Amino acid sequence: MVYRETPPIAKRKAELRERLLKSAESLVRGGGFKALTIQALAADAGVSVGSVYRYFKNKDQLATEVFSHATRREVRAVAEALEGVGSAAGQIVAGTRCFAERAFMAPQFAWALIAEPVEAAVDEARLQYRRDYTALFERVIARGVSSGEFCPQVPSLTASALVGALAESLLGPLGEAERSTLMIDELCLLCLRAVGASN
Amino acid sequence: MVYRETPPIAKRKAELRERLLKSAESLVRGGGFKALTIQALAADAGVSVGSVYRYFKNKDQLATEVFSHATRREVRAVAEALEGVGSAAGQIVAGTRCFAERAFMAPQFAWALIAEPVEAAVDEARLQYRRDYTALFERVIARGVSSGEFCPQVPSLTASALVGALAESLLGPLGEAERSTLMIDELCLLCLRAVGASN
DNA sequence: TTAACAAATGAACTATGATTCACTTCTTGA
């Protein structure tokens, strides 16, 4: 007599939500967050505008969720790149490489995550994103300093500087894949100098 | 018989335009570009909304002009700080100090120029702003490299990395003036290491 | 089959702020 959500329906709903997130991310990959409008998303996912609001409270929540999802993946990739690397210097190089290579692989998307003008709510999430990267580098730097591998310094400052340096130096050339390999090598050297790695 | 613009009128118009730009900048200083709306500007300058459009084609032109005006001043300040400094290393320090001190002096404004989400047209101007800073540093670095003061490197890459590093490392702490002096010293050291200044 | 309720729809509504324009108020020079 009463309607009750059954497993197949729950599954279908979960799948639709996933599909919406996938569609949303693909819109962002293609045209940045500017391309992520509710109308475009609804069209892309083949549902109505109203349905989007059945799955997301509002645009901010949707955009933030897309952003956080993607950036968590990015940060995880860099974190994993650090694992198994012994020296602090090696970790700086591994992290830089990973970050840079991924950015070169998907320039528009990297730009959307790092630098595109976005709504305030997403900007909050972006601060977290940067903090996460910074924390990652900070730990490596602190270790390098205390082991004497790196020169004495304020690890948190160097860490945010590195994050800024990576972001800025990648944004311009992003897309010129030819020079990327050479550039990434140069970037690694630069980062090593910045942390004062004993040559 | 015919109306013809006389010198006093031309002067009054020029002054009003100046006043509008001043008002606009003060709005941005106080609340970022978000606070720069035509209505607010008109109110602040004591003119009508329509009058603003007599002096500026549209919002984009107004915002861009405010931005460019301010950033040209900033870049000039840094450029002047480099003058009269002999060594390339000294110039790196002077440029960094100048940039950082000015940012600490007007945090909200610095944020507006460096990182605030803005309309696309202003973003264009921001690219130029960064290019200008980068060019400034690039010249210094190239000189340092060829004189042997700095280690071999790709000056343009290091330059944009420095610009990114400065921007990023200042944005977080911006406002905590107490630690600024110490921080600025640390930043200078970091930049010197990044360019591979001989010890 | 059907009552009860959820899911889906999309045209209409809203909110924000830029832009216009019919109109009023100067300014000029004869």
Added chain:
DNA sequence: TCAAGAAGTGAATCATAGTTCATTTGTTAA
């Protein structure tokens, strides 16, 4: 003083997207 035309005004309009909600369609279990 006066006609020609510029400067100034601000309510009305437009533009863009986000958001709502009355209505339709689908699902459940007795």
